[in-house]
Amino acid sequence: MYQSFLSWRFLTARRINWVGIIGVFVGVTALILILSIMSGFLDQQRRMVRGTLSHIVIEPSPLPHIDGEPLPKSAKPLLSAVLEDERVEAACAQLSWFALLIQGGRGSAYSASRLSDTTSAKLVGVQVVGVDISDEFRTTELRAALELPPEGMSFGHVPVDDPDNPFAAPPGEDSGGPWAWCIVGQQLAIVHGLHRGSEINLGTMVPDPMTGEVRQSNRKYLVAGTFRTGENESDLGRIYVDRAELHDFLATGRDYSQVLVKLHDYEADGEVIAKELSSTLAAKRLLRSADMNEVKTWEQYRRNILGAIENEKVLMAIMLSLVLVVAGFSVFAILTMMVAEKRRDIGILSALGGTRSGTLWIFLLIGFWDALLGATAGAVAGVLGATYIDPIERAISEFFGVQIFDRNVYLFDHIPAVVDPVSVAAIVLGAFICTLLFAAIPAWRASRLNPLEALRYE
Amino acid sequence: MSDSQILVAKDIRKSFQIGDREVGVLHGAHLSLNRGERLCMMGASGAGKSTFLHILGLLERPTEGEVLIDGQDGWSLGNTQRASLRNRTLGFVFQFYHLLPELNALENVVLPARIAASHGDSPLTLQEATARAKQSLEKFGLENRMDHRPSQLSGGEQQRVAIARALLLDPPVLIADEPTGNLDTATGGRVLELLLKEQEERGLSMILVTHDPRIAEACDRVMAMQDGQIQSDTGVEIPH
Numbered sequence: 001m002y003q004s005f006l007s008w009r010f011l012t013a014r015r016i017n018w019v020g021i022i023g024v025f026v027g028v029t030a031l032i033l034i035l036s037i038m039s040g041f042l043d044q045q046r047r048m049v050r051g052t053l054s055h056i057v058i059e060p061s062p063l064p065h066i067d068g069e070p071l072p073k074s075a076k077p078l079l080s081a082v083l084e085d086e087r088v089e090a091a092c093a094q095l096s097w098f099a100l101l102i103q104g105g106r107g108s109a110y111s112a113s114r115l116s117d118t119t120s121a122k123l124v125g126v127q128v129v130g131v132d133i134s135d136e137f138r139t140t141e142l143r144a145a146l147e148l149p150p151e152g153m154s155f156g157h158v159p160v161d162d163p164d165n166p167f168a169a170p171p172g173e174d175s176g177g178p179w180a181w182c183i184v185g186q187q188l189a190i191v192h193g194l195h196r197g198s199e200i201n202l203g204t205m206v207p208d209p210m211t212g213e214v215r216q217s218n219r220k221y222l223v224a225g226t227f228r229t230g231e232n233e234s235d236l237g238r239i240y241v242d243r244a245e246l247h248d249f250l251a252t253g254r255d256y257s258q259v260l261v262k263l264h265d266y267e268a269d270g271e272v273i274a275k276e277l278s279s280t281l282a283a284k285r286l287l288r289s290a291d292m293n294e295v296k297t298w299e300q301y302r303r304n305i306l307g308a309i310e311n312e313k314v315l316m317a318i319m320l321s322l323v324l325v326v327a328g329f330s331v332f333a334i335l336t337m338m339v340a341e342k343r344r345d346i347g348i349l350s351a352l353g354g355t356r357s358g359t360l361w362i363f364l365l366i367g368f369w370d371a372l373l374g375a376t377a378g379a380v381a382g383v384l385g386a387t388y389i390d391p392i393e394r395a396i397s398e399f400f401g402v403q404i405f406d407r408n409v410y411l412f413d414h415i416p417a418v419v420d421p422v423s424v425a426a427i428v429l430g431a432f433i434c435t436l437l438f439a440a441i442p443a444w445r446a447s448r449l450n451p452l453e454a455l456r457y458e
Numbered sequence: 459m460s461d462s463q464i465l466v467a468k469d470i471r472k473s474f475q476i477g478d479r480e481v482g483v484l485h486g487a488h489l490s491l492n493r494g495e496r497l498c499m500m501g502a503s504g505a506g507k508s509t510f511l512h513i514l515g516l517l518e519r520p521t522e523g524e525v526l527i528d529g530q531d532g533w534s535l536g537n538t539q540r541a542s543l544r545n546r547t548l549g550f551v552f553q554f555y556h557l558l559p560e561l562n563a564l565e566n567v568v569l570p571a572r573i574a575a576s577h578g579d580s581p582l583t584l585q586e587a588t589a590r591a592k593q594s595l596e597k598f599g600l601e602n603r604m605d606h607r608p609s610q611l612s613g614g615e616q617q618r619v620a621i622a623r624a625l626l627l628d629p630p631v632l633i634a635d636e637p638t639g640n641l642d643t644a645t646g647g648r649v650l651e652l653l654l655k656e657q658e659e660r661g662l663s664m665i666l667v668t669h670d671p672r673i674a675e676a677c678d679r680v681m682a683m684q685d686g687q688i689q690s691d692t693g694v695e696i697p698h
Binding site for chain 1: 561
């Protein structure tokens with residue numbers, strides 16, 4: 001085909017054509033890189049959010065059944081019923097409440113920063129979560145969160161003496177009273193200078209299950225160590241204690257707030273199982289109703305945060321697509337200029353037997369080469385860049401002497417990037433469509449030219 | 459149209475719309491070209507020679523009239539068929555050579571064969587076309603210039619490349635529009651000699667547009683154009 005032969009020659013004869021190719025290259029590379037990193041963040045975020053939860057969250061309604069009979073006060077029947085399902089791998093009950101973290105006595109003197117303090121009007125609110133540690137370890141990622149964090153993330157880590165039994169008093173440590181041990185988020189410990197043996201006061205208000213009156217309550221705990229889930233909200237504002245201990249402290253009617261469920265294969269049919277569990281448990285009168293969203297998958301439970309990141313990713317993709325439009329415009333501008341320059345040559349081709357459609361194809365193919373070269377090189381650079389983003393960032397940071405990605409701020413020990421082949425293919429296809437659409441306009445104009453004008457009046 | 463005639467133009471009229479005015483350029487021009495005939499077309503600038511030539515070469519549609527090439531009415535065909543007919547039957551040599559600057563001499567000569575291949579009726583494969591093009595260029599004394607771009611060639615060399623290109627597919631009709639008009643006398647003379655020799659050897663029919671009466675002397679017939687009409691034709695045969 002003379003069209004492909006000539007289009008390639010026209011393309012390579014002029015350096016200005018590299019502008020179009022580079023435009024497509026930059027657009028495709030940037031899109032792949034940024035979407036891969038956004039996907040990586042999303043993936044990490046999902047992992048972290050899931051880490052503190054599990055696959056399914058059951059939160060029975062605080063209201064009684066319609067006939068007035070209250071839901072069970074103990075988690076046991078609910079846990080037994082859930083574990084009867086063979087698709088369930090493990091389940092654990094959690095009792096969760098808020099508390100004010102107030103300066104304790106012993107050990108708190110070492111703290112550089114005061115906790116909730118009237119002199120500075122500073123309040124430190126935390127979520128206190130009561131867990132059955134062995135069930136918790138089987139169901140969530142808490143056991144892993146007690147391990148030494150990866151390099152660069154370990155600042156402030158206070159190891160518990162026995163990770164398998166974190167609420168046990170460390171050997172040689174005297175609690176100095178009947179106080180229980182707790183584990184606190186690593187960020188919380190860093191911010192408030194907590195370390196092993198630090199004494200903290202948890203102050204809270206609890207509605208009396210019988211009278212409904214709110215009463216104040218407080219209890220001292222000792223810090224046994226820290227955990228790090230990677231989820232900022234948890235690491236900065238959560239304290240784990242033994243569930244029985246917390247129930248005793250709060251003296252609430254129900255000894256649990258929620259039950260977390262881990263499935264053998266969540267990815268396959270997590271949502272279906274959640275729905276079925278809802279029906280089964282409601283039928284057993286362990287939930288108020290099958291229609292009250294008392295059983296949710298973790299993704300439904302954290303829909304807001306996941307949806308926000310997903311939206312951010314989509315918006316970023318749309319905005320970055322403008323880069324491709326700009327690249328398309330550069331191809332359009334260069335081809336328009338070339339068509340004007342090539343008017344005489346189009347006339348020559350007509351004289352030699354070329355057709356209008358032949359002319360159209362020559363200029364359309366120049367757009368095709370722009371897209372092929374730019375998008376292929378862009379895809380390779382984007383995929384390689386996303387794969388090696390971490391060493392690349394470190395090298396650039398080192399070279400310029402500035403830290404581009406602050407691993408402490410992001411709570412990640414590396415820049416996460418997930419290269420999705422479908423996304424890469426979609427970006428390359430988008431680059432082709434965009435470039436060809438922009439090339440089609442000057443190509444069509446070239447085919448409508450009266451080339452004889454140039455031949456006649458030269 | 460008799461068998462001896464390769465190209466016949468009947469009552470060709472052409473007018474252009476300039477603003478609100480319609481300006482007539484050709485007012486019923488006739489032409490017949492016999493096989494192997496060398497026809498010289500003369501006339502002052504603005505006489506309508508180039509327009510007539512473009513209409514004969516199926517490059518510009520006449521307002522009225524028909525152009526028969528080997529018995530086929532070129533302007534009754536669709537765009538693609540007309541382009542194919544032009545490719546197979548007409549060879550063009552222009553005053554300004556009109557070579558593609560991105561291609562070297564050899565590639566410029568082979569171009570008609572590539573275009574013919576796109577029509578699906580190429581008489582030559584690309585290899586055959588390249589071999590034939592090399593042969594022509596060697597014959598025209600350009601064996602050392604084959605991979606040179608037009609910008610690296612002299613005017614005479616460029617015109618010889620353009621002649622080789624026009625002759626590649628052995629078209630029965632050659633249309634030369636002032637082929638020496640942009641060359642100095644000596645070079646122009648050599649180019650003309652080459653053109654006439656090839657025309658004679660190959661038995662082609664040729665329409666040669668020129669202002670030079672000495673060139674006209676070398677032609678079988680001379681046709682003079684004035685104000686869009688044929689004013690004189692030595693031995694003209696009016697088609698019926």
